[in-house]
Amino acid sequence: EVQLVESGGGLIQPGGSLRLSCAASGFTVSSNYMSWVRQAPGKGLEWVSVIYSGGSTYYADSVKGRFTISRDNSKNTLYLQMNSLRAEDTAVYYCARSGDYEELDYWGQGTLVTVSS
Amino acid sequence: SYVLTQPPSVSVAPGKTARITCGGNNIGSKSVHWYQQKPGQAPVLVIYYDSDRPSGIPERFSGSNSGNTATLTISRVEAGDEADYYCQVWDSSSDHPRVFGGGTKLTVL
Numbered sequence: 001e002v003q004l005v006e007s008g009g010g011l012i013q014p015g016g017s018l019r020l021s022c023a024a025s026g027f028t029v030s031s032n033y034m035s036w037v038r039q040a041p042g043k044g045l046e047w048v049s050v051i052y053s054g055g056s057t058y059y060a061d062s063v064k065g066r067f068t069i070s071r072d073n074s075k076n077t078l079y080l081q082m083n084s085l086r087a088e089d090t091a092v093y094y095c096a097r098s099g100d101y102e103e104l105d106y107w108g109q110g111t112l113v114t115v116s117s
Numbered sequence: 118s119y120v121l122t123q124p125p126s127v128s129v130a131p132g133k134t135a136r137i138t139c140g141g142n143n144i145g146s147k148s149v150h151w152y153q154q155k156p157g158q159a160p161v162l163v164i165y166y167d168s169d170r171p172s173g174i175p176e177r178f179s180g181s182n183s184g185n186t187a188t189l190t191i192s193r194v195e196a197g198d199e200a201d202y203y204c205q206v207w208d209s210s211s212d213h214p215r216v217f218g219g220g221t222k223l224t225v226l
Contacts, residue, residue, distance in 0.1 A: 035215060037215075044203065044217065044220040045152070045154075045217045046217065050215060058213065061118075061213070094159055094160070101148050101165055102150075102207035102215070103148075103150040103165035103166070103205075104160070104162060104205070105162050105165070107159040107161075
């Protein structure tokens with residue numbers, strides 16, 4: 001059974017850093033395209049970043065230069081390193097796996113990041 | 118980057134048919150996926166590759182895509198279908214490969 005479990009969210013001051021983790025089971029992270037998607041309170045879904053199976057990475061303009069997506073193949077885990085956090089980064093962050101047609105076929109339950117002083 | 122436009126809200130009576138549109142420039146040339154999100158829950162894939170249904174999704178959910186508009190159709194709407202629905206495409210030629218529409222709130226009257 002495919003499962004994605006995020007962790008690492010919490011309350012952080014503006015300018016701070018946080019690393020989110022997404023532990024996967026039932027499939028191999030490195031063999032799939034993996035994404036981070038966020039949702040600010042009361043708002044819609046916003047794609048944040050993707051890492052392809054070959055290792056290429058892409059970012060939304062809103063986080064480029066501040067966030068870094070990576071994976072640990074030995075732990076079958078996806079990460080999102082978030083630096084220079086801003087109030088507008090406050091959101092629930094979801095990790096998701098891509099299927100054969102680039103649909104996001106499995107999602108984690110999400111982890112809440114609150115950036116506030 | 119590519120822009121997807123959805124109506125903010127759609128209302129439908131139980132048992133009727135709901136249609137939620139997703140507009141984009143020549144969207145018919147792309148694969149469109151649809152997600153359902155209920156309050157406090159993660160999104161769930163309900164349609165992929167324009168019109169395919171994942172296992173476990175009722176046949177009442179269907180999709181189409183042509184020209185500049187993709188459509189999610191929900192037949193015989195039930196109270197449990199009330200949720201936010203998002204369309205999404207993969208723009209392989211872009212540095213921002215995944216794009217979501219703004220979402221549509223489906224209200225069952």
